[in-house]
Amino acid sequence: MANHDALPLVILTEQFASLPGIGMKSAARLAYHVMSMSTEDVETFAQALLNAKKTVHFCRCCENLTDQELCPICDDLTRDRSVICVVETPKDISAFERTGEYRGVYHVLHGLISPLKGVMPDDLRIRSLVRRVQNGGVDEVIMATNPTVEGDATAAYISQLIKPLGVKVTRLAFGLPVGGTLEFADEVTLYKALENRNDM
Amino acid sequence: MANHDALPLVILTEQFASLPGIGMKSAARLAYHVMSMSTEDVETFAQALLNAKKTVHFCRCCENLTDQELCPICDDLTRDRSVICVVETPKDISAFERTGEYRGVYHVLHGLISPLKGVMPDDLRIRSLVRRVQNGGVDEVIMATNPTVEGDATAAYISQLIKPLGVKVTRLAFGLPVGGTLEFADEVTLYKALENRNDM
Numbered sequence A, B: 001m002a003n004h005d006a007l008p009l010v011i012l013t014e015q016f017a018s019l020p021g022i023g024m025k026s027a028a029r030l031a032y033h034v035m036s037m038s039t040e041d042v043e044t045f046a047q048a049l050l051n052a053k054k055t056v057h058f059c060r061c062c063e064n065l066t067d068q069e070l071c072p073i074c075d076d077l078t079r080d081r082s083v084i085c086v087v088e089t090p091k092d093i094s095a096f097e098r099t100g101e102y103r104g105v106y107h108v109l110h111g112l113i114s115p116l117k118g119v120m121p122d123d124l125r126i127r128s129l130v131r132r133v134q135n136g137g138v139d140e141v142i143m144a145t146n147p148t149v150e151g152d153a154t155a156a157y158i159s160q161l162i163k164p165l166g167v168k169v170t171r172l173a174f175g176l177p178v179g180g181t182l183e184f185a186d187e188v189t190l191y192k193a194l195e196n197r198n199d200m
Helices: A007-017 A024-036 A039-055 A090-099 A127-134 A149-165 A187-195 B007-017 B024-036 B039-055 B090-099 B127-134 B149-165 B187-195
Strands: A080-087 A104-108 A140-143 A168-171 B080-087 B104-108 B140-143 B168-171
Touching (some): A007 A024, A024 B090, A039 B039, A090 A104, A090 B024, A140 A149, A149 A168, B104 B127, B140 B149, B149 B168
Parallel strands (some): A080 A140, A140 A168, B080 B104, B140 B168
8 A cells, every 4th residue: 555545544454464374465455345345344343353352262171262161172071081182273173173083182282392483382282281181081192283393393392291191192194195196295205104004 | 164163263254254365264364363463453453444444435536545535646736637547446546656657636436337247337436527527627537447348338438428528538558568578468458559559
């Protein structure tokens, strides 16, 4: 937006541009779009922002986002509390839930250990995970962080903390993606697929 | 977002997804991002939305968006009021202002005539343009709508209204984009470039 634009529009554009994945051009387009919305719709949008921020907080048990004391998964008595799947973000829970196969519970770290970005273990929700395991009833902790340097390091760090408590710690399998072809697999994935080969 | 997500988050995601160019996945990412913002930042964002919608309206003269009675361009006494550049949206004004060459004023139609989409001439800001021309002092009206079927039709329609008032009506030149190559020009553009060729 240039200096001939109305100041409130410039401010709104900057707000949109501060969101991840939205550049200045998209932000300007969104700001203009808001101008074409009805006053009622804009108020609904603003209220949705404030309301989500005000009422959504962390689940007392698994640190997932919820507007209740416990998230729906921790509150679901049919879920298997003896298996905890540890993920980086609440989004990852959605990915697992879409498979429809996992019946255990989750724990959200809200980040990965990354000394370069200044994220240390104490910045993550690791202590509440250790406490959950210490409270007993847990047989297995599945480390489901991304297969990246940071994801692997975080998984290794947490594994070291939890294994002494006598609980099985596992890591998601790495290998060829289903439907993928050898031709397009990168070397590391192919090596992992070879290393972790199974009997037929 | 799935049904295990907190309702206020689902509502916020739907709000983001209703904006142009934002799909459900991006909307979910933005909603999660809002959760990681400080309460103060979320309040600033919501306030920017409400404030822009409340204070920004149409310029009394040219229908551009402004929070004053007149937009900065109509309010600028150094601009040449004898030339009016007619554009589809306020965004188009930014494009012309970036060239730094145009010193006339503008008129924003807020759309193009499109019977298929149910947009008729009365839905656009055409009457206020005719009134401006009738008030006198205008020598030229430049039709700067996009070179599309709807843009051409709108330009032709407005031209028919304004020409009888004794004012020169012009259309933006069509031709090869500067820096473009013949190889990649489409047939219609090349034909227009040939038809409108200039003496050297």
